Amino acid sequence: MNTIPLLRRGALALPLTALATPVLAQGQPVTDEAEATRIATDAYIFGYPLITTFMTRRVMTNIERPEGTRAPINQFANVREYPNAAFTGVTAPNADTLYSEGWLDLGPEPIVVSWPDMGDRYYLFPMLDGWTNVIASPGARTTGGRAQAYVLTGPRYTGPVPAGMPRISSPTDLLWVHGRTYCDGTPEDYRTVHALQDQYRLVPLSQWGRGDYRPPAGRVDPSVDMQMAVRDQVNRLNPDDYFKLFAQLMETNPPVAADAAAVAQFARIGLVPGRSFDLSAQPAAVQRGFAAAHRAGLERIMGQERSGGLAIENGWIVTLKAGVYGTDYVQRAFITAIGLGANEPQDAVYPFTQRDEKGEKLDGANRYVMRLPPGEAPPARGFWSLTMYNDKWFFVANPLNRYTLSQRNDFKRNADGSIDLLLQADNPGGDLEANWLPAPRGEFILMLRLYWPAQAPAFSVLNGTWRPPPVRKV
Numbered sequence: 367m368n369t370i371p372l373l374r375r376g377a378l379a380l381p382l383t384a385l386a387t388p389v390l391a392q393g394q395p396v397t398d399e400a401e402a403t404r405i406a407t408d409a410y411i412f413g414y415p416l417i418t419t420f421m422t423r424r425v426m427t428n429i430e431r432p433e434g435t436r437a438p439i440n441q442f443a444n445v446r447e448y449p450n451a452a453f454t455g456v457t458a459p460n461a462d463t464l465y466s467e468g469w470l471d472l473g474p475e476p477i478v479v480s481w482p483d484m485g486d487r488y489y490l491f492p493m494l495d496g497w498t499n500v501i502a503s504p505g506a507r508t509t510g511g512r513a514q515a516y517v518l519t520g521p522r523y524t525g526p527v528p529a530g531m532p533r534i535s536s537p538t539d540l541l542w543v544h545g546r547t548y549c550d551g552t553p554e555d556y557r558t559v560h561a562l563q564d565q566y567r568l569v570p571l572s573q574w575g576r577g578d579y580r581p582p583a584g585r586v587d588p589s590v591d592m593q594m595a596v597r598d599q600v601n602r603l604n605p606d607d608y609f610k611l612f613a614q615l616m617e618t619n620p621p622v623a624a625d626a627a628a629v630a631q632f633a634r635i636g637l638v639p640g641r642s643f644d645l646s647a648q649p650a651a652v653q654r655g656f657a658a659a660h661r662a663g664l665e666r667i668m669g670q671e672r673s674g675g676l677a678i679e680n681g682w683i684v685t686l687k688a689g690v691y692g693t694d695y696v697q698r699a700f701i702t703a704i705g706l707g708a709n710e711p712q713d714a715v716y717p718f719t720q721r722d723e724k725g726e727k728l729d730g731a732n733r734y735v736m737r738l739p740p741g742e743a744p745p746a747r748g749f750w751s752l753t754m755y756n757d758k759w760f761f762v763a764n765p766l767n768r769y770t771l772s773q774r775n776d777f778k779r780n781a782d783g784s785i786d787l788l789l790q791a792d793n794p795g796g797d798l799e800a801n802w803l804p805a806p807r808g809e810f811i812l813m814l815r816l817y818w819p820a821q822a823p824a825f826s827v828l829n830g831t832w833r834p835p836p837v838r839k840v
Contacts, residue, residue: 395634395635396634396635396652396655397651397652398651399651399652399654399655400655401655402635402651402652402654402655402656403654403655403656403658403662404655405632405634405635405655406605406609406655406656406658406659407658407659407662407663407666408628408631408632408695409609409612409631409632409635409637409659410608410609410659410660410662410663410664411663411666411667411695411696411699412625412628412632412695412699413608413609413612413615414600414663414667414698414702414703415496415498415698415699415702416496416497416540416612416615416616416619417600417603417608417612417615418498418596418600418703418706419494419496419497419540419542419702419706420496420611420615420619421596421599421600422456422596423439423469423540423542424587424590425590425591425592425596426443426467426469427439427469428584428586428587428590428592429584429586430583430584430585430586431583431584435453435456435465435467437467437469438581438582438583438584438585439469439470439471439584440469440470440471440477440570441568441581441584442466442467442468442543442545442563442566442567443465443466443467443468444465444466444560444563444564445464445465445466445467446556446560446563447464447556448461448462448464448551448769449761450761450763450767450769451760451761451762451763451764451767451769453760454595454596456596456706457595457597457703457704457706457758457759457760458705458706458716458753458755458759458813459760459761460546460751460753460770460815461751461753461761461769461770462548462549462749462770462772462815462817463489463490463546463547463548463549464546464547464559464563465544465545465546466546466547466563466566467542467543467544467545468542468545468568469540469542469543470518470540470541470543470568471539471540472519472520472523472539472540472541473520473522473539473618474570475523475570475571475572476517476518476519476520476523476525476527476570477518477568477569477570478515478516478518478531478567478568478569478570478571478574479491479515479518479543479566479567479568480514480515480566480567480569481513481514481545481562481565481566481567482513482562482565483511483512483513484506484511484512484562485511486506487511487548487559487562488505488506488547488548488748488817488818489505489506489511489545489546490503490504490505490506490507490545490546490709490713490714491503491505491543491544491545491546492505492543492544492545492689492707492709492710492713493518493534493541493542493543494541494542494544494707495536495537495538495540495541495542495619496538496539496540496541496615496619497538497619497621497698498698498701498702498706498707498708499690499691499698500689500690500709500710501534501535501536501537501541502516502534503689503709503710504516505713506748507712507713507747507748515531515532516531516532516533516534517531517532517534517571518533518534518543519533519534519535519536520536520538520541520618521535521536521538521539527571528571528574528575537619537622538618538619538620539618540618540619542707543568545566547559547562547563548749548817550774551774567579568581595758595760597703601664604660605645605656605657605659605660606644606645606656609637609643609645610642610643610644610645612637613637613638613639613640613642613643614640614642614643616639616640617639617640620639621639624692625693628693635648635652635655635656636648636652666696667696667699667703668700668703670696670697670699670700671683671700679830679833679834680723680833680834680835680836681719681721681722681723681725681836681837682717682718682719682814682833683718683719684715684717684827684833684834685697685701685716686711686715686828688701688705688708688709688710688711688716689710689711689713690710704718704759705759705813711819711828712818712819712828713817713818714748714815714816714817714818714819715814715815715816715819715827715828716813716814716815716816717813717814717827717834718811718812718813718814719811719812719834719837720757720810720812721837722734722836722837722838723836723837723838723839724839728789728805728809728811729808729809730790730806730807730808730809730810731791731807731808732790732839732840733788733789733792733839733840734788734789734790734805734837734839734840735786735787735788735789735837735838735840736752736786736787736789736812736835736837737784737785737786737787737835737838738784738785738786738787739784740782740783740784741783742832743773744827744832744834745816745819745820745822745825745826745827746816746817746818746819746820747817747818747819747820748816748817748818749773749815749817750772750773750815750816750817751771751772751773751814752770752772752787752803752812752813752814752815753769753770753812753813753814754769754770754789754803754804754805754810754811754812755810755811755812755813756809756810756811757808757809757810757811759811762804762805762806762810764804765793765804766793766799766804768802768803768804770803771787775800776800777800778797785801786801787801787803788801788802788803789805789812789837790802790804790805791804791806791807812837
């Protein structure tokens with residue numbers, strides 16, 4: 367039996383504060399409010415990715431048949447065109463690839479995922495467990511363009527898999543196949559990619575090889591909020607609902623062995639995987655600690671940008687800690703909040719900035735230039751792009767419906783061959799419109815994407831020999 371092993375989940379640099387608590391004290395119930403606040407804050411951060419992933423799946427699968435970015439459980443939603451400014455299903459969306467989203471429940475039985483021969487087209491099928499760790503990333507970089515099929519199994523599956531078919535073992539029942547297929551956005555290439563997407567399959571193992579499988583219709587739950595952004599839904603959960611859901615989800619999406627110290631701490635305030643949690647049954651001081659943990663947890667998550675030791679290059683925040691997090695729970699939650707579904711660095715790096723080269727907040731009241739020196743486009747074997755987001759990490763509505771600049775654009779070059787990318791709210795007009803990335807009137811965020819970043823020793827974002835150019839206010 368062939369198996370694709372899980373990616374290594376080694377410990378990183380930012381453990382939870384609770385992990386500093388002496389091991390001998392881990393089994394003692396908490397009665398002190400300050401200690402309850404500290405542990406509950408750690409638990410809030412620890413559970414943030416799992417809850418966000420679950421609630422995202424709930425929204426994205428609340429439909430009878432595949433449509434747009436949504437599809438029932440264990441079915442692909444093949445996005446047929448780039449998302450627009452109305453899309454809020456996932457934070458920090460891209461407009462470079464066509465998504466193929468498969469939200470899976472591996473509890474009932476394994477699922478077989480397959481796709482056809484992709485030729486030399488760039489594509490990627492990363493698979494993220496319930497905690498947002500990338501457990502496997504088949505695609506152009508790792509497995510090539512040949513036709514492929516894999517058996518995806520959950521943590522409790524003990525049965526056989528077909529001989530000769532590679533198996534990918536997920537540590538959680540909740541698994542997200544976050545497929546991406548590069549497309550240049552022209553009508554001709556849309557048709558080509560659509561023909562490939564029509565051959566992407568998710569089939570229960572019991573139905574594999576039995577002819578044309580037709581998935582059942584999904585069920586629509588009218589109680590699911592389909593309007594509010596998922597991140598806002600998560601952030602607005604009250605402490606009782608948040609931690610009750612957290613404990614429930616850990617039954618079928620268990621923490622791994624490396625999380626044992628953190629899980630032992632959570633048990634001291636009544637949070638045990640799979641055990642019903644009732645905040646009202648806790649001592650009054652502990653209840654107050656849980657209430658305070660919500661704000662404290664969010665502040666620590668979003669404060670990771672400032673205090674997480676992330677590299678700042680020319681004003682850009684560059685992190686190579688994405689996709690696989692080990693016990694760096696704060697970083698895992700931070701990436702969940704700003705870019706759910708991030709890949710491991712070998713597949714993609716996402717430098718981002720909210721500030722210009724002088725450290726001032728980017729704001730559409732100003733005009734900015736980002737200059738690409740001659741022959742120094744962002745080094746990527748797959749593709750690169752620069753995306754504009756508002757201050758909530760969503761696309762900015764504009765008359766051109768343009769959300770990115772990338773290698774697809776036919777830029778106007780300067781006399782020396784350099785390219786000025788114009789970042790502003792107003793259209794610069796004429797030939798310069800080709801270089802314009804429309805900004806909102808208020809604050810905004812920029813994100814670079816380097817898919818399959820080059821690994822050249824002297825020109826790579828992976829080792830710091832290439833840095834994103836600074837953003838200069840005109």
